Amino acid sequence: MFIKTITAASLIALAAPTLAMACEIGARVSVVGNEFPAIQTVGAGAQECEGGEVTTNLTADHQTINLPGMQGNPAEYTSAIIANSSIVALMNEDVIRPLGDLIEKHGKDLQPTQIITIGGEPMAVAFMANAQHLVYRADLLEEAGLDVPTTYEEMLEAAKTLREKGISENPVGGPYKAGWNLAQEFNNMFLGHGGTHFKDGTAEPNVNTPEGVATLEMMKALAEYMNPDYLTHDSNGTNAEFRAGNVALMHMWGSRAATMTDADGVPQEVVDGFAIAGPLTVGGGETPASTLWWDGFTVAKNIPDEEAEATFVALMHGIRPEILEDEETAKQAVWLIEGYKPTEAAKGVFAAAQSGTIPYPMLPYMGLLHTALGNELSDFMQGKESAEQALSDVEAAYTAAAKEQGFLK
């Protein structure tokens, strides 16, 4: 691993003078964002710019610091790299600026689909897409004589067979950790059942519905085939289970699928049997039980125009089409950049986008509902209360929070 890093680093270092196009900026740039590999690449690309200081703060805790770091005047961060869920918090507090003039001046490389507009104003530039989809062990399914499931009902059947045949004790995986992850699994399954989170056009919650109950029942049924510690497993924990060869079927993030079997010590049969397919549907529905995500950058409002321009130029340099010439980089994500050719690892996310998966809702109050779901659903998963009670708790917790935030009267 270490040697690999060094080789990759020296390759980049060698290639840099030929690859890097001139990037001249005239002011300070300060970027805050998540820490996964694709964002590291964009951040490093922005730092190649000369003429102004470019600093990056890439951390998994980015969303707890990006808003406070942009509320000051002048703002500490000139840009936050965000996703469609987290842009809402920045929009709610009015700390990011419309990018129309900057895109016109410096955005000739952008694809029209990369530009995120809110009410007609371009507010962010997306550079990668993400979604959860099926990841499975082709060898184990073959051994059990099973087809690749396309619905969650088939997944349950397959899990039952795998357990009965003694091929895998806990064949199903999933990031079901209580909190954000569990809530996200609910969102996926709920949208797959045709549910809508809010009553039409209002901030009133709408999860205590037959779709919500069906969602929870399916999650509980799947959990029966998971490692008993599933409520403590986030994406990293679930991936570790998969890498250890304990899991045969799971819904996993596209951004993590590509590097799934790259870790040290993954048994050869896991590397060979590892396969990717599109997201599953559930309950006879057509809409996949998943959500679509994009990651992109914003530019702070409370900074001088020179800094905004420098920030935009540096980040555009970070996502210039030439970065895809590096194979490792091309594999890191499903890039929305011009010239991107999907790698084998990207087909799950592509299938999600093509089969009508619903994007994660960009609503001012969605974050509060997500938090409420994360806190209140674990009681049901542990069998401490009924699905109806859990969902009514979710609505009550959300309503209290939404009233406090001024979203509900």
Add this chain to the structure above:
Amino acid sequence: MKHRTFFWFFLPTGLAMLLFIALPLVSVIIQSTHAPHEAVFRTVENCGPFGCVEETTIDQEATRAIRDAEPLGRFVGLDIYLDRGHLAAQEVGEAWANRESIGDFLSRLGNLPFYRAMAFTLTYTFTVTPLLIVLGLMIALAVNTVTQRLKGFIIFFSLLPMIVTPLVGSLILFWMLDSRGVLGTFIQWAANDPDLSLKASTPLTWAMLIVYGIWSSAPFAFVVFYAGLQTLPQDQIEAAQIDGATRWQQVKYVIVPHLMPLVTFVALIQLMDNFRVLEPIIGFNAQAHATSLSWIILNDLGGETRQLSAASATSVMTILGVAILLTPVLIRTWRDFRSKT
């Protein structure tokens, strides 16, 4: 000390306390009685890589005017303290009115975040604190009898749990206690139950957190008591020995009374610390089974929409909780002090 001298002596400390304790406290209290203004929504068309949808967004123009007029937000009095996320006045009233039995009422109470957190926090505080004092005392007494040559090594070894950062310590144990980890497998073997998982059961998770709490805090009690033992007058022990006191009687009638002020001190500090339990819950990923007030604060601040007012209200309640917990100990200390002077 002259008043004037005392004033200048105390001034820097006083200023620091005012700046770093009193002012934040005032700000938290003010924050907890204010909430963000009611948002003005408008429907817009949002477009991105996956097409366009009609969605709701906050009308910044309209909201800005209200915000500028009252930058603190709207005054809501004690509303936040009484809402479902905190004391849940209305929900508790309903649970009491509709109760089938006291047990039913308590289980309805346990469904509300504040009371659920309090149930764990109080259980944790009142089991960990006495047990860690006893364990710390036992280690101190044991180390005190070890030969001089081994002492340094053993003291270092006993302090290890405190030296390891709580978050790291709990994370290491979390991995070891995994059903596939070293300790987890051992427990399965010992209990003769291959499906046993500490992390999947609420009572076992509580036990795990409590054992961790004792393990990580006992060294603190040990260090304090060990220092206290060095001041133990040898003649009293010898007198007791001449009177034929057994080792147990010496501990009970001579050593423990001598260390009593230190026991009070350790109890005070540990009551405060344990009431604010947070790291083990995070480290053990235990939020499905156990929460605390500090965890609620972190959760309110860590979501995609930060709930500052809710977090402030919980902070104020934590401070009140600590004050209530410490009152009996403080009154006792005050009485002791009065009786001595």
